[in-house]
Amino acid sequence: MAAFILTINGREHKVDADPDMPLLWAIRDVVGLTGTKFGCGIAQCGACTVHIDGQPQRSCVLPISAVGEAKVTTIEGLDGTVAEAVKAAWVDIDVPQCGYCQSGQVMSAVGLLSETSNPTDEDIDAAMAGNICRCATYVRIRQAIKNAAGKVQG
Amino acid sequence: MNSKQIDEPANMVPTDRRAVLKGFGAIGAGLVLGVCLPVTGRIGQSGAAFAEEAGAAFTPNAFVRISPDNTVTVLIKHIEFGQGPFTGLSTLVAEELDADWAQMRAEAAPADGSKYKNLMFGVQGTGGSTAIANSYTQMREAGAKARAMLVAAAAQTWSVDVAGITVEKGVVKHAASGKSATFGELANAAKTIDVPTAVTLKKPEDFKIIGTDVPRMDSEAKSTGAAEFTIDFNKDGLLTVLVARSPVFGGFVKSFDDTEARKVSGVVDVRQIPTGVAVYAKSYWAASKGREALKVTWDESAAETRSSAEIETLYRDLAKVPGKVAAEKGTLDTAFKNSAKVIEAEYVFPFLAHAPMEPLDCAIEADSSKAEIWAGSQFPPLDQMAAAQVLMLRPEAVKVNTLFAGGSFGRRATPSGELAREAAECVKAIDRKYPVKLMRSREDDMTGGYYRPFTVHRLKASLDKDGNISGWDQTIATSSILAGTPFAFMVQGGIDPTAVEGASDSPYQLPSLRVSVHQQSTGVPPLWWRSVGHTHTGFAVETFLDELLAASGKDAVEGRLALLKADAREAGVLKAVAELAQWGRSLSDGHAMGVAVHQSFSSYVAQVAEVSLGEEGLPKVHKVWCAVDCGVAVNPNIVKAQMEGGIGYGLSAALFNAVTLDKGRIVETNFDTYRSLRINEMPDVEVTIVKSAEAPTGVGEPGVPPVAPAVANAWAKLTGKRVRRLPFAGRDA
Numbered sequence: 001m002a003a004f005i006l007t008i009n010g011r012e013h014k015v016d017a018d019p020d021m022p023l024l025w026a027i028r029d030v031v032g033l034t035g036t037k038f039g040c041g042i043a044q045c046g047a048c049t050v051h052i053d054g055q056p057q058r059s060c061v062l063p064i065s066a067v068g069e070a071k072v073t074t075i076e077g078l079d080g081t082v083a084e085a086v087k088a089a090w091v092d093i094d095v096p097q098c099g100y101c102q103s104g105q106v107m108s109a110v111g112l113l114s115e116t117s118n119p120t121d122e123d124i125d126a127a128m129a130g131n132i133c134r135c136a137t138y139v140r141i142r143q144a145i146k147n148a149a150g151k152v153q154g
Numbered sequence: 155m156n157s158k159q160i161d162e163p164a165n166m167v168p169t170d171r172r173a174v175l176k177g178f179g180a181i182g183a184g185l186v187l188g189v190c191l192p193v194t195g196r197i198g199q200s201g202a203a204f205a206e207e208a209g210a211a212f213t214p215n216a217f218v219r220i221s222p223d224n225t226v227t228v229l230i231k232h233i234e235f236g237q238g239p240f241t242g243l244s245t246l247v248a249e250e251l252d253a254d255w256a257q258m259r260a261e262a263a264p265a266d267g268s269k270y271k272n273l274m275f276g277v278q279g280t281g282g283s284t285a286i287a288n289s290y291t292q293m294r295e296a297g298a299k300a301r302a303m304l305v306a307a308a309a310q311t312w313s314v315d316v317a318g319i320t321v322e323k324g325v326v327k328h329a330a331s332g333k334s335a336t337f338g339e340l341a342n343a344a345k346t347i348d349v350p351t352a353v354t355l356k357k358p359e360d361f362k363i364i365g366t367d368v369p370r371m372d373s374e375a376k377s378t379g380a381a382e383f384t385i386d387f388n389k390d391g392l393l394t395v396l397v398a399r400s401p402v403f404g405g406f407v408k409s410f411d412d413t414e415a416r417k418v419s420g421v422v423d424v425r426q427i428p429t430g431v432a433v434y435a436k437s438y439w440a441a442s443k444g445r446e447a448l449k450v451t452w453d454e455s456a457a458e459t460r461s462s463a464e465i466e467t468l469y470r471d472l473a474k475v476p477g478k479v480a481a482e483k484g485t486l487d488t489a490f491k492n493s494a495k496v497i498e499a500e501y502v503f504p505f506l507a508h509a510p511m512e513p514l515d516c517a518i519e520a521d522s523s524k525a526e527i528w529a530g531s532q533f534p535p536l537d538q539m540a541a542a543q544v545l546m547l548r549p550e551a552v553k554v555n556t557l558f559a560g561g562s563f564g565r566r567a568t569p570s571g572e573l574a575r576e577a578a579e580c581v582k583a584i585d586r587k588y589p590v591k592l593m594r595s596r597e598d599d600m601t602g603g604y605y606r607p608f609t610v611h612r613l614k615a616s617l618d619k620d621g622n623i624s625g626w627d628q629t630i631a632t633s634s635i636l637a638g639t640p641f642a643f644m645v646q647g648g649i650d651p652t653a654v655e656g657a658s659d660s661p662y663q664l665p666s667l668r669v670s671v672h673q674q675s676t677g678v679p680p681l682w683w684r685s686v687g688h689t690h691t692g693f694a695v696e697t698f699l700d701e702l703l704a705a706s707g708k709d710a711v712e713g714r715l716a717l718l719k720a721d722a723r724e725a726g727v728l729k730a731v732a733e734l735a736q737w738g739r740s741l742s743d744g745h746a747m748g749v750a751v752h753q754s755f756s757s758y759v760a761q762v763a764e765v766s767l768g769e770e771g772l773p774k775v776h777k778v779w780c781a782v783d784c785g786v787a788v789n790p791n792i793v794k795a796q797m798e799g800g801i802g803y804g805l806s807a808a809l810f811n812a813v814t815l816d817k818g819r820i821v822e823t824n825f826d827t828y829r830s831l832r833i834n835e836m837p838d839v840e841v842t843i844v845k846s847a848e849a850p851t852g853v854g855e856p857g858v859p860p861v862a863p864a865v866a867n868a869w870a871k872l873t874g875k876r877v878r879r880l881p882f883a884g885r886d887a
């Protein structure tokens with residue numbers, strides 16, 4: 001056991017845990033934020049996607065000892081024009097079905113649009129292929145990303 | 155005997171209520187009580203949330219609660235795992251209530267079979283794409299009765315005649331006197347009104363909300379991380395539990411050493427339960443590390459230890475001779491004797507895991523007199539019963555709270571209530587001291603059993619001298635899903651309808667046909683997987699038929715239409731999809747189109763797939779056109795979403811998925827080996843809904859069966875190779 005200070009959604013949290021505890025479980029079980037989901041534990045599904053200093057990363061394979069002073073953002077802490085546009089686009093065309101993967105999808109989509117304001121289909125494929133949706137809401141995810149891009153650009 | 159019609163077998167729709175009662179004899183009384191009991195005054199055992207607010211609110215029946223704050227809450231008896239019952243069932247109530255959509259709310263109903271049973275199963279539960287179908291009249295009546303009572307309350311309050319009262323968008327008005335009130339304002343007065351015995355429902359042409367794309371009620375919560383799933387459930391003192399289970403089906407704990415496991419920080423306890431060794435911890439990670447540190451010796455002497463190849467041989471051998479006859483017509487022998495050509499094929503379908511996005515989980519708290527469960531329960535009373543048995547409680551003493559579930563595809567509908575049972579064992583083994591949340595890792599979820607059964611079809615058909623199909627002989631070898639479950643009463647004449655549905659009830663008008671089946675269980679537990687028997691029958695029938703039509707030079711669409719009755723709803727969707735896809739037009743080089751049509755759960759779906767040769771020797775599916783006839787489309791947008799999702803789910807399995815066994819051990823344990831379709835592999839989808847005034851039927855499953863045969867039929871055009879084995883990936887292995 002060791003004590004780590006994690007900066008999550010702009011707040012510092014003291015986390016007493018094994019250094020090898022993945023950030024996912026620190027977020028969910030120690031800090032108590034449950035929007036970030038568990039789907040595979042081996043960086044295959046993207047359900048656990050958070051932003052580390054603004055970059056989408058799989059929190060299920062990132063030990064807390066490796067987070068250091070990086071700023072962690074979870075779905076609960078997302079804000080800004082791009083994030084609001086993405087969430088609104090998701091709701092607008094009813095993207096979610098079971099909804100379980102969607103936190104991760106939204107995190108990846110916000111990551112994409114923050115870097116690439118007007119993504120092509122190939123950009124979308126590259127940024128979103130790490131996020132599995134077993135309900136296969138992919139057609140709407142693609143559409144919502146395009147709609148959100150349109151909104152952000154005005 | 156004519157081609158036997160098994161109506162909606164997988165819907166579990168027994169037409170005979172006595173059969174239901176017999177089948178569910180073990181589940182207890184209360185199944186035949188009316189469903190629209192007034193709730194006030196008799197609440198409190200179940201439906202706490204409903205009960206708590208019932209004091210202030212107007213609750214005309216078990217499904218509707220109208221609060222003084224002018225919200226209308228609908229109690230949803232079906233689990234929401236993406237298919238949309240929260241929105242759909244609320245729509246039905248709102249329509250007849252003449253409510254404003256903005257005032258509608260939805261809430262999961264508690265476990266209470268007397269009020270919330272599925273009218274098609276006779277027991278509370280979700281499955282067989284029945285949510286809208288069995289709720290259509292019931293929910294509209296619930297809304298219409300509430301409306302009638304609000305109108306009567308207004309008439310009484312204003313001392314006017316009900317005839318002059320109108321209701322629109324949640325406002326009750328009396329034009330002559332100029333009076334008006336909201337539902338909320340009338341809630342109190344409506345409580346004293348008698349529940350009307352009969353109400354007249356609207357005609358479909360008068361619908362204002364049904365048939366429109368009202369937005370899903372759960373989209374916002376699910377787009378912001380706010381939606382609560384079982385995995386998110388927490389309460390004071392709750393421990394996370396992971397169970398070390400036998401690596402083979404039918405194995406059990408011989409001995410274990412938990413010394414190292416108990417040393418892991420965060421591990422609170424380790425106990426043996428019937429299914430394995432449970433590790434209780436303060437976090438998932440601690441439970442996981444604790445479990446890794448366990449040393450368990452398993453007794454595998456009675457376990458299933460065969461490999462996939464042996465199981466495949468077993469079913470292929472079985473299918474070589476006819477089995478129990480499920481449907482028969484004409485004289486096959488004559489057809490084959492007089493044939494100009496005979497074509498034979500064998501199809502092999504693997505075990506499939508459901509792999510819902512949220513690995514299985516179930517939370518439970520218990521003391522000596524009661525228990526409470528939080529889970530994505532698909533059969534709440536079966537889970538209630540399972541937990542009650544383990545904890546030696548009366549079923550009514552076990553409250554089931556149904557939370558959102560991160561997918562199911564059939565996996566959460568275990569007739570055995572296995573998850574609730576195991577969770578109950580976990581809480582019992584620590585003397586009910588802590589609430590526990592039983593979780594499964596992805597590996598646990600994948601290897602823990604319950605798969606679409608391994609299935610082999612043998613088909614043999616004769617063509618006469620004009621190229622017409624004269625005989626069709628289909629032998630299916632699989633294992634029974636229903637045998638040994640509370641649904642076993644549906645096995646008739648030794649035939650599990652879920653093994654032959656989609657083949658024995660073929661809509662094609664063939665002069666002679668036989669569909670027979672062998673059911674042989676293995677140690678691998680079988681379960682319904684999104685569209686159940688149709689997952690394999692749809693493929694075998696639609697690809698073999700395609701091959702026969704091609705063999706006699708017939709067009710795949712025209713040839714099918716010629717075999718269908720003119721008024722068959724299959725013909726309707728087939729024509730619609732051909733038009734949508736512009737069937738027959740010239741395509742880009744290296745592209746081909748394939749078509750398939752299939753009825754399941756009384757909904758009719760036809761699909762056309764445009765395919766080219768993709769990477770890894772696999773088809774690249776560019777686009778799928780889809781036509782669906784599901785009767786009245788309550789929410790067209792959700793119908794389309796379910797078609798899109800069904801296509802993606804079916805395609806994922808067809809391209810990539812097989813669960814295989816190596817000496818009884820499951821080889822595919824996570825998404826690295828059990829590959830899931832990803833966004834770059836998802837085709838464009840275009841859906842058209844065929845207009846219909848028929849009562850609505852389900853859409854959760856029927857989008858699945860046609861996609862694999864449509865792709866395989868396109869693939870055959872493209873490559874000249876017929877697909878006899880799924881998945882596409884690794885089928886030469």
Ligand code: FES
Binds near residue numbers: 039045048060
């Ligand atoms: S849980 Fe992290 S990628 Fe699946």
Ligand code: FES
Binds near residue numbers: 098100101102132561
């Ligand atoms: S919405 Fe169910 S897994 Fe994506």
